[in-house]
Amino acid sequence: MSTRKRVSTIFNHQIPQTIRNSLHWLQTEATHLSPPFLPKPPSYLATNIIKSYFENGQIQEAQILFDEMPRKDVVAWTAMISGYNSCSFHKRAWSLFCAMMRDCRGVVPNEYTFSSTLKACKGMKSQFCGSLVHGLAIKYAMPGCIYVDNVLLDLYATCCGNMDAASMLFGEIGTKNAVSWTTLIAGYTHQDDGYGALQVFRQMLLAGEELNPYCISIAARACTSIGSYMHSKQIHAIVVKNGFESNTPVMNAIMDMYCRCGSLGEADVCFHVMTEKDLITWNTLIAGYEKSYPNKSLKIYSRMELEGISPNCFTFTSILAAVANLAVLSFGEQVHGLIVKRGLEGNLELDNALIDMYAKCGNIMDSRKTFDRMPSKNLVSWTSMMIGYGSHGYGKEAVDLFDEMVKSGIMPDRIVFMAVVGACSHAGLVEEGLRYFTSMVHDYNIKPEQEIYGCVVDLLGRAGRVEEAYELIKSMPFLPDETVWAVFLGACKMHKRPELGKLAVSRVLELRPGIAGTYITLSNLCAADGNWREFAAARKLMRRLGNKKETGRSWVELQNEIYCFVAGDKVGSHMEWVYRVLEKLLQHMKDAGYFPELDYFLHDLEDGT
DNA sequence: ATAGGGTTAG
Known part of the structure; x- marks a missing residue:
């Protein structure tokens, strides 16, 4: 069925048969009627229909109707611009604005037009268009309208990340409302400046602005980026005090906040207390458990399915990440199957998660296949x-x-x-x-910042260019943090450089004391050096710490069973098989010309760590 | 009749 045909069918369904003719008649012939008899201008009706077309996703129909309107007023143009915004066709919205400004019938944009168009600029992430419209808005004397001011603020804060410009604009708004505050706070969180955001939040409270759900969830988001448990608790207290505990989006943000500062227990409590859970509630908890307890993520997911909640792309992205962390390929393939079955294939974020999952589960070929298949x-x-x-x-x-x-x-x-x-x-x-x-x-x-320096130190260090790595660390434009030293320490260990290694150890211990692994490395370095006195001292220090190095575990997956073991493991009926496989592997290794490095291994074992 | 702020991922 052609689109045009469909339009008339829809017309027949939604409004009386004669309406299309009447529309035309009213607009062309009825203008001579005197006021009391003048019906509501016909473009009201057409604009209403355009709006409802967009609400139903019937974009082409809306465009056709708009094209057919003999007289397009500013409201109709604006309805089209905001309609295209609502379905994320921001470029279309933008070109409509341009067309309207070019229109020789001299339609004058109003504050509605400007706020919609600025939103389109934000959607296009175009600072250029945004500034252009900002200029026009000033010319048309729009600033002063709170809607225009707020969206300008949003544009500079969230889209351009220009917080200086945003703060200035904010200062110039005469009567700020809650949206202005929230927009400014959101700008800071977007820049990952949680402290800046919370500072504005505080100012807002001091200014006596009334709290609302939007602003609370954005403040929770700010806490998330700081990762501070104390701040999180305070925000949660504000929620309780102001009676927002029954607001689902607010509680979702609170849960997310707890998850990201590592308080999974608190997140769990929130989850159980919430009476009205939505899909985001479930997704947040699943994502929260994904890193540290991936198996729990999967459990929550299956409970979600049991309760009849339909997962979406967000759910599966987290599930795939959980599976990647578990590194169990057969799970990953099953989840991939589920995604296909649900018809969620082709989503960009999901495909990205699939690439990562296949790679982490050891199947680099399927990673590449996914990568190649992606349309964009x-x-x-x-x-x-x-x-x-x-x-x-x-x-x-x-x-x-x-x-x-x-x-x-x-x-x-x-x-x-x-x-x-x-x-x-x-x-x-x-x-x-x-x-x-x-x-x-x-x-x-x-x-360059710490992390990339860490990578380059690793690059040089692994290749045995330990001195160069050390020179690089010394030449860094800021003080190296413990991760950089830890990488360097690894290189010293690998290439048997006890002197530089000890230096690295002492730096790591200064910057981040209390990690048992560092002492183990130190003691091993001393042992390799034959310095048993220092070896004993390091071990003693570690014991005093009372903090054991977490056991390194290995596992193999065989016929739907996962066999887990640690170095020196003797218990368990499957150990006999593990050792047999190990012997085979050793043989392969030797055949390939590699010989096991036992120096460090032995010492690690001795402590039962 | 037309306009506003709150969940992903390396």
């Missing part, structure tokens, strides 16, 4: 694929992928540089890795 990729897709290649030792592939990505016009960020340098590091491609590091700083003007 974003930076995360490329990065996930590179990380996958890196962890599988395919440095060359990662490097090629990086170059291909740049050629396809995607702008690299610091994380993708970490991915490619990391991949070079694991594959021994030292020169390439250094080249990317230099390129990041010089060609892309990205300021």
